[in-house]
Amino acid sequence: MMFSTRLHNAIVAKKTAALVGLDPRWGQLPKSLKAKAEAGGGPCYEIMARAFEEFCLRIIDVVADRIPAVKPQSAFFEELGPAGVHALQRVNKAARERGLIVICDAKRGDIGSTAEAYAKAYLAGEDPNAAPFAADALTVNPYMGTDTLQPFVDRAQECGAGLYVLVRTSNPGSGEFQEVESKAGKVYQQVARAVEQISAAQEAGTGYGNVGAVVGATYPAELTELRQTMPHVPLLIPGYGSQGGNASDVAGGLDERGLGAIVNSSRGIIFAYQKGDFAHFGEERWEEAVSAATDAMREDLATHTAVSALQG
């Protein structure tokens, strides 16, 4: 089944566009998890990787029945070397086995056969053996040009996977190059049109293609504009929660049915025990904090965005 169809079904089944980012950071892990990993012994990176894996797997257990997808951040696993990426591989696998869509956030990009190698490393449809780091979708960087995205697009079509192209990012300096403007529009608008062209050609029933776009929630007006520029493009919206965006900021990214976008929260959910509304659970009950924060995000999205298709 195509990525867009699987994603669509998952969002409808879970009745929410909430996406949980798996960004394990050693310094923020609950003490009990670190102690357990340390007790197992071995080299430093292996201890940390073991803790990262358990942390992510336990989050997956908490959220799997309530959200459509998770987004593991490759950087934190790579930081631990081969032991870390081995943990990433197992986290991807475990999440997919629990029925979650896995969007591997690795922001890859390169030319020709090199792009093809990246695509083969990460993109898998429903086949667990289609790629070593088998994920349902991968984030990619468009700076080098649409021709360099093509090997990713081809591989995704071949195996039933998806992509999310960086269009407009949520960092303070995102405008520096993304807003450079010629007669044909700003860079991010030109990237958006290129992505729309690819996904429009792939649409097959859900209204959306398999090539999505990353559009930050920190610029609500642009989100609405880009939703219109890219009517066939599924969006991935970072910036909700700890980066400052709220549910009304992301509303413009979803269509009138409450579909067409997934909204990411990472720290606000996985480290909910540390600060904010759910800190009262404390470090020992960190999974309950994850659970409560997930419910709160689902409710916040349901209140502030269109959800007709989801409640139907």
Added chain:
Amino acid sequence: MMFSTRLHNAIVAKKTAALVGLDPRWGQLPKSLKAKAEAGGGPCYEIMARAFEEFCLRIIDVVADRIPAVKPQSAFFEELGPAGVHALQRVNKAARERGLIVICDAKRGDIGSTAEAYAKAYLAGEDPNAAPFAADALTVNPYMGTDTLQPFVDRAQECGAGLYVLVRTSNPGSGEFQEVESKAGKVYQQVARAVEQISAAQEAGTGYGNVGAVVGATYPAELTELRQTMPHVPLLIPGYGSQGGNASDVAGGLDERGLGAIVNSSRGIIFAYQKGDFAHFGEERWEEAVSAATDAMREDLATHTAVSALQG
């Protein structure tokens, strides 16, 4: 010692700006190497990773005394999963132990603490234990903005490593977003100025800072222009050899001393046994083909570029 100083010394010592790209591709490996790896048994990815590692290590043995640096391409190792990146780790280590500068070509880029995690994964100065995939430099993507490059810049300064920012790439469609032009110039020119600003502030004796730029050899006029826009920025020039560029195309990237740039050739050297001037060595004598191709590239560069400092 700073990256720019170590790179400078290595170029002067080896009397060449030639950089060899380590892009192992299973389909192109010499049969004898594949057979040996297969004889060792084990899972498919491990067999391939073993062959990639031996292939790269034998190339390193051939070229280590004659070139300043190698550029392993992360994608080909990632394509083999954890076994592949383990091989990348060992290839980086072996090359550094042989006195080569290692530029890990991974084109990473992300925001804030995620960028920091990538930097910690790859950037190491002279300390072999400073990063799990310890390399002397890393290629990075500027699309998200200069603020997202800063964690890489900070980490590089801290540990004596370097960076190469994608400015102008060598693929046919590189102009699509890189040439979008506002009053302040084209995107790639604006990226170039941002990189120059960072590296100019770091210059300490060699004329160059530690933050370099990737500028394709397929646009010789732009290479000359960008050399002028970025007087303090060490260049990494891909596109020589199999991508169509020749030594006179890259000449504009080097300064009058023959310094300030390294010129990459991957397939033209590592798979020299397969086609071109050195195919006569044949598959069994593939290392002699690597050796002859390396010498030919050194000679080609020496003939067509300024080399006063190198011959002094």
